[in-house]
Amino acid sequence: xxxxxxxxxxxxxxxxxxSVAFISEGATLQLTPSRDxxxxxxxxxxxxxxxVNLVSGSVANGKKTRALxxxxxxxxxxxxxxxxxxxxxxxVLKAPPGTVSPASRxxxxxxxxxxxxxxxxxxxxxxxxxxxxPTWTMRSVGSEPWSGxxxxxDDVEFAxxxxxxxxxxxxxxxxxxxxxxxxADVQSWICRPDSNFGWVLVSNREEAGAxxxxxxxxxxxxxxxxxxxxxxxxxxxxxxxxxxxLNEGSLVLGWTGNASEYQLQQRSSIDGPWTDLGAPVGCERxxxxxxxxxxxxxxxxxx
Numbered sequence: 001x002x003x004x005x006x007x008x009x010x011x012x013x014x015x016x017x018x019s020v021a022f023i024s025e026g027a028t029l030q031l032t033p034s035r036d037x038x039x040x041x042x043x044x045x046x047x048x049x050x051x052v053n054l055v056s057g058s059v060a061n062g063k064k065t066r067a068l069x070x071x072x073x074x075x076x077x078x079x080x081x082x083x084x085x086x087x088x089x090x091x092v093l094k095a096p097p098g099t100v101s102p103a104s105r106x107x108x109x110x111x112x113x114x115x116x117x118x119x120x121x122x123x124x125x126x127x128x129x130x131x132x133x134p135t136w137t138m139r140s141v142g143s144e145p146w147s148g149x150x151x152x153x154d155d156v157e158f159a160x161x162x163x164x165x166x167x168x169x170x171x172x173x174x175x176x177x178x179x180x181x182x183x184a185d186v187q188s189w190i191c192r193p194d195s196n197f198g199w200v201l202v203s204n205r206e207e208a209g210a211x212x213x214x215x216x217x218x219x220x221x222x223x224x225x226x227x228x229x230x231x232x233x234x235x236x237x238x239x240x241x242x243x244x245x246l247n248e249g250s251l252v253l254g255w256t257g258n259a260s261e262y263q264l265q266q267r268s269s270i271d272g273p274w275t276d277l278g279a280p281v282g283c284e285r286x287x288x289x290x291x292x293x294x295x296x297x298x299x300x301x302x303x
């Protein structure tokens with residue numbers, strides 16, 4: 001079992017921030033999707049998993065589409081990887097004329113439930129979905145409908161918050177820039193691969209009509225395939241505090257280390273017993289502690 005050096009909660013903030021473990025220089029990795037598909041209201045019973053493009057936004061008659069995309073990040077990164085930035089390159093293959101379809105912002109929302117790609121191709125509308133495949137109405141044909149058509153941005157199926165977004169207009173390459181939320185998505189999938197269900201791409205003007213964009217999919221030509229670019233470093237195994245700050249009524253604590261799970265512990269005196277503070281923390285290596293907690297001493301323990 002590894003632990004941080006003993007520290008008192010608030011008086012040692014300056015000293016703790018100066019105690020930073022060695023982290024290797026950043027490396028870059030590019031990934032293409034492990035699965036992708038589109039959900040299309042115009043053909044609500046069709047699966048599109050083998051189509052050579054993805055589609056997101058609404059068509060001229062107001063019918064909506066959404067694109068699902070997933071990358072196998074945990075299987076491609078070494079142990080102890082700490083994500084520093086994450087960007088996603090998408091290629092718009094087709095857009096309605098600008099006078100009909102002005103530029104629209106497209107946001108990535110984290111998907112919170114499992115789905116498979118499916119095997120239906122066939123032009124730009126796929127083919128009728130069969131058992132297990134996703135369609136506009138069904139998350140899994142034959143067993144599980146979406147809670148609402150096309151899935152719901154309700155923090156049950158899809159996250160309501162946008163992890164990152166971009167304005168897309170005419171055909172060409174677009175890069176969705178790195179944000180803290182996008183990095184957190186990828187880091188959490190490294191820690192818990194079984195929670196990696198990817199993102200859904202949604203137009204913020206899908207109610208308006210004529211915002212649809214056709215995008216390269218993993219079946220497209222190599223220069224059109226979506227590409228996730230990750231910059232990462234490797235954390236030292238040693239646990240060292242790297243962040244301690246007050247933020248929105250909580251103490252935000254961050255540390256280095258390459259264990260898969262950590263436990264924050266507390267005690268009220270220098271020689272008192274250690275007790276667990278909250279549930280174990282995954283390999284994200286960060287936690288928030290309410291300022292109402294009365295502990296005088298804290299430590300992080302690897303498990």
